Amino acid sequence: MEVLTGLMHGFGVALQPLNLLWCFVGVVLGTVIGIMPGLGPPATIAMLLPLTFLMNPASAMIMLAGIYYGAKYGGSTTSILLNVPGESASVATCIDGYQMAKKGRAGAALGIAAIASFVAGTVGVVGLMLIAPPLARMSLAFSSPEYFALMALGLAMVVLLAGRSMVKALLATLVGLWLAGIGTDLFSQTSRFTFGQMELLSGIDFVVVAIGVFAVGEVLANMEQRQETPMIEVPKGLRNLLPTLQDLKDSRFAFVNGSVIGFLIGVLPGAGSTIASFISYGVEKAVSRHPEKFGHGAVEGVAAPEGANNSETGGALVPMLTLGIPGSGTTAVLLAALVLWGFKPGPLFISENPAMFWGLVASMYIGNVMLLILNLPLVPLFAQVLRAPVYVLYPLILGISVVGVFSTSGSLFDVWLLAGCGLLGYLMRKLDFPSAPLILGLVLGGAMERALRQSLMMSDGHLSILVSRPVSAVMLSLALLILLVPLFNKFNTWRLKALDS
Amino acid sequence: MKARSADFWSGLALGGLGAYIIVVASRWEYLGPDGPGPGFFPLWYGIVMAVLSLMLMVSSVTSKDGSMIDWSGARSAFLTWGAFTLMVATLKLAGFVIGFGALTFFIVLVMYRKPLKVAAFTAIGLAAGFYVVFPLALGVQLP
Secondary structure, eight states, X not given: OHHHHHHHHHHHHHTSHHHHHXXXXXXXXXXXXXXXXXXXXXXXXXXXGGGGGGSOHHHHHHHHHHHHHHHHHHHHHHHHHHSSOSSGGGHHHHHHHHHHHHTXXXXXXXXXXXXXXXXXXXXXXXXXHHHHHHHHHHGGGOOHHHHHHHHHHHHHHHHHXXXXXXXXXXXXXXXXXXXXXXXXXXXXXXXESOTTOGGGTTOOOXXXXXXXXXXXXXXXXXXXXXXXXXXXXXXXXXXXXXXXXXXXXHTHXXXXXXXXXXXXXXXXXXXXXXXXXXXXXXHHHHHOSOGGGTTSOOTHHHHHHHHHHHHHHHHHHHHHHHHSOOOSHHHHHHHHHHHHTTOOOSTTHHHHOHHHHHHHHHHHHHHHHHHHHHHHHHHHHHXXXXXXXXXXXXXXXXXXXXXXXXXXXXXXXXXXXXXXXXXXXXXXXXXXXXXXHHHHHHHHHHHHHHHHHHHHHHTTXXXXXXXXXXXXXXHHHHHHHHHHGGGSHHHHHHHHHHHHO | OBHHHHHXXXXXXXXXXXXXXXXXXXXXXXXXXXXXXXXXXXXXXXHHHHHHHHHHHHHHHHOOOOOBOOOTTHHHHHHHHHHHHHHHHTHHHHOHHHHHHHHHHHIIIIISOOOHHHHHHHHHHHHHHHHIIIIIIXXXXXX
């Protein structure tokens, strides 16, 4: 009953003309950036974040979330037509999607990708709506030690799945924690790591680091390759984009598989949509009566990963909104957006901001319908984005990054920091240091230190408080286990194989 | 450059950062009457950072991994970054519109080797577009 009341309230918010417009803008923008290889949702959301300060927070959140799940729809287009994933979550779609396109079934592949995305995306929102409120109520019992343990567990999960080298992922997290520690310590008013710079007394703005590492770093990385890839023509006409009844029948289990696996993986911090789509693809192939068709244009091989990467979005928002723990770079930017607008994501978020939460949930239902309607007939139009000259796109991204950072603080110092963070982001890519742990360390660093210090104040300085409370003891043990298990060769080999796939 | 030697140098740089954090954090209060001081948390992550950096360096020395990092395209990335930094440095003097126009001109002409006319047209078009959209339409101040 509570869910239904909340949802009605949410539709009241989401159906306001202005919010509908922002939802539309978000999903269209998301689709476009999903189509463009080399520009991902975290970079786009980080770049646009400063501009949302002029907007109503609910509208802004609806738009940014639209970019997040819209990009998952768009990502499949390049995977199918170019064999180049528009974003990492669509890598698995290349395997069978491109093969279908080569056999003249590009329209059916694009159609089934859109339908799977719609079905699983909607299931993901249902999961978010049903699981988030009880989880938030449960976590109300958490105190500082449990919060510290939860953040440690979240970071450990991200480190486990972030890259080939756990040492590098851990080091990236620690650099994030250090960046979060720069500025005035609010407990003692001590200025830390400010190098005598007045501008650093209030700390480093998250927006600067996120835009630098994701957007500027991505542009620099893309400047390395300037070749164009041949594209398979998109069939004209809606009829050519509709899969056959047999395609839909063959994909029925893939819809369920993608929806369930995507959502469950999404809830886990660190796993993300790329892993969700590969697991879903693997399961689909394992249970298929015709596994030999996979890799040669099996329609289920498109439906399962596309469903999973869309359902994952709903799952990823559960820990972010109810516990304040983001599981990926994109949700970290969304979390920072909520904090910058004055909200406090966590157990009280839903009860204190019902309009924001339920409005977001309702807008995701509407956004998924918009995406299905847009994606089926307009795929040929969206595909034209791939013909846009990159020599216009990259300066545009750099310009928006500078204006975005400057508009947040009005300080040229921050623009210098942006240039520094851009170089850092590029070097991290070259040297195989994952960037998501750095961003998560930066987002969670302040809260993590606060929770640890409050815990120790509660116990007169005894660290035993962290392990004497059952919930925090279990979570810290799990975090330790996650970090230690890869020391055993067998498990690490499995982990690396999973990441390689 | 071999991947393992890049790991060695990045481990060394991060080890230096870890050592710096330890030295600076040890000057701040670790544990006071009201609980942990400002040096408590940084000291611990500084120590962990130093240890992990050392592990990265040791593993890079003992590793038999012969994979290489492809730096062939890095020149373009560094050149673009240099031009971007130059734009930031001249923002106070030249303003955003001129600085950004020059950066765009450089990227299109030098990095993408497009004809002069295309570069000039793109630079003027984008710079003018920014001026129209941000200060005029949205009321957002440019640097």
